[in-house]
Amino acid sequence: MQVKPTxxxxxxxxxxxVFTEDEIEAIYYSALRVLYETGVRVYCMEGVDLAHSxxxxxxxxxEDSALVKIPPWMVDRAxxxxxxxxxxxxxxxxxxxxxxxxxxxxxxxxxxxxxIDPYTGERRRATYEDVKNFARLAxxxxxxxxxxxxxxxxxxxxxxxxxxxxLAMLEGTNKPxxxxxxxxxxxxxxxxxxxxxxxxxxxWKKGPIFSLYIEPVSPLSHSKEVVEKxxxxxDNDIPFVYTPCPLAGATAPSTLAGTAVQALTESLFGIVxxxxxxxxxxxxIGGLMSNMDMHTTVYCYxxxxxxxxxxxxxxxxxxxxxPMYETAGCSDAKVFDEQAAMEAAINIATAAxxxxxxxxxxGYLEQGLTSSMEMMVASDEIIDMVKRILRGIPIxxxxxxxxxxxEVGPGGHYLEHxxxxxxxxxHIWQPKLIDRRGWEDWVAxxxxxxxxxxxxxxxxxxxxETEPLLDEAMYKELRRICELADARHKDEELDMKMxx
Amino acid sequence: MSRVLERLSTAILEGDKDKAARLVERALDQxxxxxxxxxxxxxxxxxxxxxxxxxxxMFVPEVIMSADAMQAGLDLxxxxxxxxxxxxxxxxxxxxxxxxxxxxxxxxxxxMCEGAGFEIVDLGFNVPPEAFVEAIKEHKPDIVGMSAMLTxxxxxxxxxxxxxxxxxxxxxxxxxxxxxxxxAEFAKRIGADGYGSNAATAVELxxxxxxxx
Numbered sequence: 001m002q003v004k005p006t007x008x009x010x011x012x013x014x015x016x017x018v019f020t021e022d023e024i025e026a027i028y029y030s031a032l033r034v035l036y037e038t039g040v041r042v043y044c045m046e047g048v049d050l051a052h053s054x055x056x057x058x059x060x061x062x063e064d065s066a067l068v069k070i071p072p073w074m075v076d077r078a079x080x081x082x083x084x085x086x087x088x089x090x091x092x093x094x095x096x097x098x099x100x101x102x103x104x105x106x107x108x109x110x111x112x113x114x115x116i117d118p119y120t121g122e123r124r125r126a127t128y129e130d131v132k133n134f135a136r137l138a139x140x141x142x143x144x145x146x147x148x149x150x151x152x153x154x155x156x157x158x159x160x161x162x163x164x165x166x167l168a169m170l171e172g173t174n175k176p177x178x179x180x181x182x183x184x185x186x187x188x189x190x191x192x193x194x195x196x197x198x199x200x201x202x203x204w205k206k207g208p209i210f211s212l213y214i215e216p217v218s219p220l221s222h223s224k225e226v227v228e229k230x231x232x233x234x235d236n237d238i239p240f241v242y243t244p245c246p247l248a249g250a251t252a253p254s255t256l257a258g259t260a261v262q263a264l265t266e267s268l269f270g271i272v273x274x275x276x277x278x279x280x281x282x283x284x285i286g287g288l289m290s291n292m293d294m295h296t297t298v299y300c301y302x303x304x305x306x307x308x309x310x311x312x313x314x315x316x317x318x319x320x321x322x323p324m325y326e327t328a329g330c331s332d333a334k335v336f337d338e339q340a341a342m343e344a345a346i347n348i349a350t351a352a353x354x355x356x357x358x359x360x361x362x363g364y365l366e367q368g369l370t371s372s373m374e375m376m377v378a379s380d381e382i383i384d385m386v387k388r389i390l391r392g393i394p395i396x397x398x399x400x401x402x403x404x405x406x407e408v409g410p411g412g413h414y415l416e417h418x419x420x421x422x423x424x425x426x427h428i429w430q431p432k433l434i435d436r437r438g439w440e441d442w443v444a445x446x447x448x449x450x451x452x453x454x455x456x457x458x459x460x461x462x463x464x465e466t467e468p469l470l471d472e473a474m475y476k477e478l479r480r481i482c483e484l485a486d487a488r489h490k491d492e493e494l495d496m497k498m499x500x
Numbered sequence: 501m502s503r504v505l506e507r508l509s510t511a512i513l514e515g516d517k518d519k520a521a522r523l524v525e526r527a528l529d530q531x532x533x534x535x536x537x538x539x540x541x542x543x544x545x546x547x548x549x550x551x552x553x554x555x556x557x558m559f560v561p562e563v564i565m566s567a568d569a570m571q572a573g574l575d576l577x578x579x580x581x582x583x584x585x586x587x588x589x590x591x592x593x594x595x596x597x598x599x600x601x602x603x604x605x606x607x608x609x610x611x612m613c614e615g616a617g618f619e620i621v622d623l624g625f626n627v628p629p630e631a632f633v634e635a636i637k638e639h640k641p642d643i644v645g646m647s648a649m650l651t652x653x654x655x656x657x658x659x660x661x662x663x664x665x666x667x668x669x670x671x672x673x674x675x676x677x678x679x680x681x682x683x684a685e686f687a688k689r690i691g692a693d694g695y696g697s698n699a700a701t702a703v704e705l706x707x708x709x710x711x712x713x
Contacts, residue, residue, distance in 0.1 A: 043601070113651055113681040152651050152681075159652070182652045217601045249561070250604050294559035297608055297698050369680060 013390045016353035018312035024319045027257065031264035032072045039069035040220045040269045044227035047273055054276040064224070070272055078272040081279035084321040086239045088146070088176040089207035091197050095175045096207070097146055099284060099323035102355035104390075106348075106383050107146035108138060109330060109361035110180050110213060111165075112371040115151045116335065118458050123334075123370055126151025128168050130371075133462055134363070135172020137376055139469075140461045143383035146176040148213070150363050150371035160485040162186040166193055166210075167478050174469055177210045178241060178360065184228050187212060189485050191236060193478050197470075204237065211239040211284065211358075216266050218246040227273070234274045234281035241325045241358070242270030243287030247299055248309070250292040256309050263289050264316060271322070284358060286313055286325035293332075298367045301330040302343030307350040314356035326351045329362030329379040336374035336451060340365060344375065345382050352386045373458040374451065381433050388429035433457060504530060505541035508573065512545025515565025517572045524573040534580035538617075542573050546615055553700070560608070560699075567615025574617065588619060590642040590710045593635045593673075595623035597656035602649035605679060608699040609645060616703045629656070629663035636669045643709055645702070646692075648679040657682075658690035665691075674709040678702055 019027070039057075042048050043065040052058045057069040085100040097105045115126040118133070134150035149165040156164040162182045169177050170193075181187040190210070195201060198209050214229045216222045233240040244266040246252035252259040267285035274281035290299060290306035300306055310327050317324035328351035333340035344362075351359045361368070362383075363376035393399070404419045414420045433453045435442060448456070470478065504527045511519040520542075527537045549566045552558040558566075581588065594610055596603045603625040610620045621639045623631055632644060644664070648654040657677050664670050677687050678696040687695035693709055696702030 111651070113683075154651075158655055161651075221601055223601050247604065250608075254561075292560070294561060295553075295556055297560055297605075297700075367680075 010395070011392055012394070013355075013392045014353060016311065016350070017315060018308065018354070019315050021319065024316050027260050027264060027316055028320070030261045031268055032075060034220075034261060034265040035070045035075065035268055036072060037069065038220065038265075039067045040222060040266065041065055042068045042222045042227060042269075044222070044224040046231065047222065047227035050231075050276050051273060054272070056272075068269070070269065074272050075268055078268075078275035079320070081275050082271055082322060083280060083282050086211075086282045086284060086323045087207060088178075088211050088239055089209055090174040090176050091170070091209050092174050093207060095145065097176050097358065099357040101318055101321075103357055104352055104355055104359060105145035105357060106143055106329065106359045106362055106379075107175075107178065108134065108144065108148045108150050108376065109364045109368060109371070110148035110150070110178070111152050112150060112364065112369055113152055113154070114366070114370040116365070116370060116372045116374075118373045118455075118462060121335075125154045126371065127155040128153045128164055131165050131168035132172045134371065134373065134376070135169040136466065137172075137373055137458070137461055138175055139173040139466070140464075141377065141380040143380045143387070144175065144362065144376070146178060146358060146360075147173050148178045148360060149180065150376070156482075157486045157489050159183075159489040160186070160189075160482065163189045163193065163482040163485050166190045167482055170197060170478065171468070171470055171475070178213055178358070179210045180213045181229065183225060184232065185485070185488075187229055187232055189481050191238065193481050196477055196481075197474065208237065208239055208282075211241055213241050213243070214270070215287075216242065216244045216270065218244045218251040218266060219262055220266060222266075222269060230270055230274055231277050234277040237282070239282035239284060240274075241284045241286075242267050242274075243285060243325050245288045245299070248289070248291040248305065249294065250297075252289075254291070256305060256312070259289055259309060260313055260316065263287060263313065284323040284325050286310075286317060286356065286358075288327045288361070289313060290327075298332065300332055301327075301361065301364055301367050302332040302339070302347065304346070307347040310347070310356070311350050311354040314351075314354045318355070323358065324356040326356030326359040327361045328352075328359050329375070329383070330364035330368065331375065332365075332367055334366050334370070336365065336372050336378060336454065340372075340375055341378055341382075341450070344379050348379060348382045349386050349389070352383070352390055373462075374454045377457050377461070378433070378450070378454045381431065385429065385431070385434075502527070502530075502532065505532070505537065508537070508541035509545035509548070512542060512566050512569050512573070513548055515562060515569050517565075517569045520569040521572045521576060524576045528576070528580065534577045534584055535586050538574070538577055538581065538586075542570055542577075543617070546570050546617075549615070563615060564608075564611045567611050570617070571614050589617035590706070591619045591621065591639060592643040592645050592706060593621045593623065593632065593639055593641040594645040594647075595627035595632060595635075596625035596647045596649075597653055597660055598626060598628045599656055600648050600650060600653035601625050602679075603647070605649065605699070606645070606647035609647070609678065609696070609702045612699040612703045613645075613706055616707065618706060629660040632660050633663055633667045633669065636664065636667075636673055641673060643674045643676060643706055645706075646675070646677045648677075648682065651681045654679060654681055654686065657692070661691050674712070676702065676705050676709060 048066045060067040089096040130151045138144045138147040153161040153164045248259040252262045289309040328347040331340040331343040362379045365372045508523040674693045676694045677692045684695045694705045696705045
């Protein structure tokens with residue numbers, strides 16, 4: 001025995017912290033003040049009434065909105081019934097996310113208008129086939145734990161594309177899904193599809209197979225559709241992500257602390273309203289918090305501020321004991337290039353080290369306007385690499401290996417020692433696409449850059465035949481809901497061929 | 501160039517609204533013609549702002565402050581310019597289309613266009629097609645600018661253009677569109693006259709649309 005573990009504090013993973021507890025409290029209590037004194041504007045009278053009946057102050061009522069002010073005690077009451085853990089599973093329950101405290105799960109982002117064609121490299125509007133292929137990629141990549149529609153399906157009707165996206169994803173993956181919906185009808189249709197897929201309401205209750213993405217508008221505005229989605233989700237035991245996208249310097253203060261306060265205020269309103277509607281409603285907060293680039297005015301996805309703010313906010317959610325929706329695996333680069341890899345590596349490492357729960361937007365390029373299969377495959381390897389760092393350096397007697405050192409002694413080697421043989425696979429990370437060959441071997445293998453190797457892997461996954469995840473009857477039933485939606489929306493699409 | 505106009509240019513460059521207004525008043529008091537104050541005081545300042553912005557020496561919040569200062573000066577000059585028969589750059593009716601509450605992009609375009617001397621009538625967000633039509637009748641703008649942030653709401657741009665056509669007003673205005681999911685191809689397809697990928701290009705586009713008139 002070489003170590004005497006008396007009151008020994010062990011880090012099983014490295015720890016990264018942005019805020020101290022006092023700083024977190026300062027942000028939280030500031031948010032309570034904003035919610036109480038500045039208030040939020042709510043564009044849904046049903047939501048306004050619900051808040052009012054629960055104790056909120058309602059002022060400045062217009063035809064379609066009101067200013068709602070929530071006293072701190074209402075937040076305390078809501079937090080008392082807010083689930084601290086949310087579970088989302090895949091349709092066959094094999095894949096699951098148990099969202100609480102330090103459990104990390106990486107997943108893709110959603111609804112990019114454009115995608116980069118994996119064969120031609122062309123940037124074009126996304127189609128059903130693209131969304132399905134991204135889902136197949138998600139299924140194949142071990143470090144993707146949940147999936148979102150990496151592309152807006154634009155070869156189907158505009159008002160109903162969300163159902164097609166869900167179908168395309170269900171065709172491609174059995175992992176948990178975070179859906180988006182164009183409107184309330186879209187939420188209802190996709191919920192119906194999910195119930196068919198999972199086998200009814202009771203099965204859903206045992207483990208919901210999707211969460212619903214809901215995005216209030218910064219600063220401090222909650223649109224009609226947003227509130228209606230929240231109420232429907234609460235009523236139907238659908239976990240939902242209530243996530244604003246404040247833009248520091250434009251739709252939020254340019255100071256990151258100010259942005260965190262505002263984002264928290266926006267999400268706390270969602271928490272309060274959901275618990276008033278149904279105590280126990282499952283909420284995930286967080287979101288995309290970043291800065292506006294003050295030269296191009298774009299929303300930065302690859303900035304250090306994005307990674308830092310996301311990490312700081314994760315600590316706040318851990319303190320609040322509410323699951324966190326983080327952001328990483330994304331970049332402002334236009335194609336998967338050195339910038340994309342660099343930004344993704346930084347934000348993935350930061351997100352993982354701080355320990356957020358649902359870490360989304362893997363595969364995003366160009367500020368979330370374009371999806372990239374190369375970015376997704378590369379991020380999968382970055383995540384793998386970071387997970388090695390997260391496993392830390394254990395210091396058991398076996399790990400310290402003093403006996404082995406004594407045995408080998410000065411001048412010996414460890415290559416043929418059992419200690420090495422038994423441990424190297426778990427202790428030394430083995431890359432898949434990263435190249436560690438010497439120059440001659442690398443040239444002999446075709447002198448391929450990382451980007452080329454990632455591309456090859458994308459094509460390999462796409463061209464590997466896989467068993468269909470939906471049997472024919474199931475596929476037809478799900479497709480029928482999409483087609484019925486199309487039929488209902490036929491007229492409004494016929495007169496305008498806007499999307500080509 | 502007179503000293504007061506030089507100082508006015510500097511006030512614009514520094515984004516000092518109060519100083520800009522004071523200097524415009526002083527120049528008017530000194531009997532400098534409004535057109536000269538505009539051309540040799542306000543515009544050179546704003547041109548320098550534009551040049552520095554393109555070089556990356558000035559950033560959006562600073563440009564906006566300068567645009568505000570420019571507007572403060574222009575507000576004082578406008579009655580004199582109109583009385584003197586001087587043509588202003590142009591008028592733009594702007595709005596985020598129906599169903600969409602996202603207005604930061606539109607607000608940026610507003611401010612940058614004001615900086616370039618345009619008069620802006622901002623209809624706000626969630627603006628229905630009828631409101632655009634009414635605003636064209638009421639304000640007689642040279643340009644209508646529309647913004648949308650979502651693929652679902654970008655359709656409303658097409659519907660709005662259709663409503664403008666149906667009201668018989670399409671040939672009276674140029675239409676420019678923008679917003680995250682919009683691109684030039686989409687703008688063409690719905691019958692807009694131009695697409696701006698960001699606030700700075702929107703200003704250039706507005707100038708082009710005006711000069712094409």
